[in-house]
Amino acid sequence: MPTESELDAITIDQLRAVPSEKWSLFPGLIGAFVAEMDFGTAPAVRRALHDAVDTGMLGYLPGPTVARMQEAYTGFAKRRFGWSVDPERVRPVPDVLAAFEATVRHLTPEGSPVILPTPAYMPFAPLLRDLGRDVLTVPLVREAGRSVHDLDALDAAFAAGGRLLVLVNPHNPTGRVFERGELAAVAAVVEKHGGRVFADEIHAPLVYAGRAHVPYASVSAATAAHTVTATSASKAWNVPGLKAAQLVLTDDDAADVWQRRCIWTEHLTATPGVLASIAAYDDGEDWLDDVIGYLDGNRRIMADHLAEHLPAVGHTPPEGTYLAWLDLTSYGLDRPAAWLREHAGIALTDGRHCGQAGRGHVRLTLATPRPILREILTRLTEALA
Ligand SMILES: Cc1ncc(COP(=O)(O)O)c(C=O)c1O
Numbered sequence: 001m002p003t004e005s006e007l008d009a010i011t012i013d014q015l016r017a018v019p020s021e022k023w024s025l026f027p028g029l030i031g032a033f034v035a036e037m038d039f040g041t042a043p044a045v046r047r048a049l050h051d052a053v054d055t056g057m058l059g060y061l062p063g064p065t066v067a068r069m070q071e072a073y074t075g076f077a078k079r080r081f082g083w084s085v086d087p088e089r090v091r092p093v094p095d096v097l098a099a100f101e102a103t104v105r106h107l108t109p110e111g112s113p114v115i116l117p118t119p120a121y122m123p124f125a126p127l128l129r130d131l132g133r134d135v136l137t138v139p140l141v142r143e144a145g146r147s148v149h150d151l152d153a154l155d156a157a158f159a160a161g162g163r164l165l166v167l168v169n170p171h172n173p174t175g176r177v178f179e180r181g182e183l184a185a186v187a188a189v190v191e192k193h194g195g196r197v198f199a200d201e202i203h204a205p206l207v208y209a210g211r212a213h214v215p216y217a218s219v220s221a222a223t224a225a226h227t228v229t230a231t232s233a234s235k236a237w238n239v240p241g242l243k244a245a246q247l248v249l250t251d252d253d254a255a256d257v258w259q260r261r262c263i264w265t266e267h268l269t270a271t272p273g274v275l276a277s278i279a280a281y282d283d284g285e286d287w288l289d290d291v292i293g294y295l296d297g298n299r300r301i302m303a304d305h306l307a308e309h310l311p312a313v314g315h316t317p318p319e320g321t322y323l324a325w326l327d328l329t330s331y332g333l334d335r336p337a338a339w340l341r342e343h344a345g346i347a348l349t350d351g352r353h354c355g356q357a358g359r360g361h362v363r364l365t366l367a368t369p370r371p372i373l374r375e376i377l378t379r380l381t382e383a384l385a
Contacts, residue, residue, distance in 0.1 A: 008370050009369070033347045034365065035321075036240065041287075044283035044284050060267075065274055079285075081204070081215050081218065085248055089248060089249045090248050092246065093266060094265070095245050097127065099247045104133060107258075114163070115154065116166050120355050138153045148176075151185055158189065170203040173358070176319055177213060184219055187219055187226075196226050199215070204236075206235060209296065211319045211320060215229060217250045228248075229248040230245060232244070232245035232277070242272055243270040244269050246277070298366045302366060314327025324364040326364060327361050328360055331360075340380070344382070344383035349362060
């Protein structure tokens with residue numbers, strides 16, 4: 001399992017040598033934009049991938065491997081979240097975005113608008129527009145220092161014709177982990193309008209002590225019956241390039257439609273990715289817990305540094321995910337990420353890509369060795385001074 005000193009010792013030169021998108025897209029800059037970790041992956045995942053190569057398990061995804069994935073995911077969901085899922089209802093998909101696209105295409109009325117709370121994970125809005133869908137953005141609102149769903153605005157968006165709500169939990173980019181009561185309140189609005197929810201729970205395993213991930217579909221019989229849940233080992237075990245995620249179909253109608261119309265989406269799923277997912281869910285929890293412990297330290301370093309040196313930066317430490325969401329609106333920068341690339345040599349995600357509600361903000365990936373995080377914070381402080 002990785003120790004703190006092992007993770008601290010990973011250098012920028014080593015990371016650039018791999019290379020990754022994080023460390024190659026902006027040569028010479030510190031990459032902290034894309035949601036990837038600088039820590040490699042769990043030993044169990046590495047072993048599974050080596051075994052796949054050694055035994056030639058590189059063909060199309062076989063049924064028995066799907067069955068192992070279903071057992072592995074449902075075991076993990078039970079242990080980690082106390083969520084009991086019928087293994088048959090866990091389907092392989094290549095990634096969460098493909099699952100989202102198939103959900104919009106096949107499980108919502110043709111041409112119906114989609115409700116997107118903002119700030120939102122960047123690709124959702126452009127993808128919906130590519131699919132010919134209007135996007136009804138509903139900004140999250142601040143309550144007691146935390147971002148929460150605006151229930152009245154959600155109600156109005158359903159009343160305006162929205163049929164599907166995109167519910168990301170833990171939330172990217174704010175890092176919120178929504179509580180059971182909050183989810184139940186959202187569910188009441190969805191039920192009132194006979195709507196459906198796409199629950200994007202890709203960050204579900206990445207929740208800090210003191211918080212608990214509650215799968216939206218587990219809240220009640222009603223949420224189970226109006227939800228399609230997408231999740232993946234890709235964020236928590238840092239394997240997004242392996243193209244394997246899971247769709248959990250607790251809704252009988254959705255399961256039926258999926259079976260009849262979405263089988264080609266399953267066909268895109270990569271066999272090595274599914275093998276890696278099995279290893280992650282079955283044997284990767286110790287590694288994950290060590291990494292979460294390290295990330296927890298990183299989020300504290302970030303919060304302490306900002307409080308001491310950059311009090312004008314608005315920041316609430318994430319409750320889950322390894323993303324920090326920084327409110328730089330008081331600096332009056334039109335494009336803060338571009339400005340920080342030029343003046344601080346760090347590459348962050350500009351909040352405007354998360355919708356109007358994200359303007360003036362940046363998203364920063366905390367999953368980096370602490371010496372690199374400290375360098376990021378020093379550069380941020382010097383540039384903003
Ligand atoms: C909330 C959220 N959804 C979806 C994705 C994309 O997932 P995938 O690579 O499985 O499409 C990400 C990636 O960071 C994400 O943060």
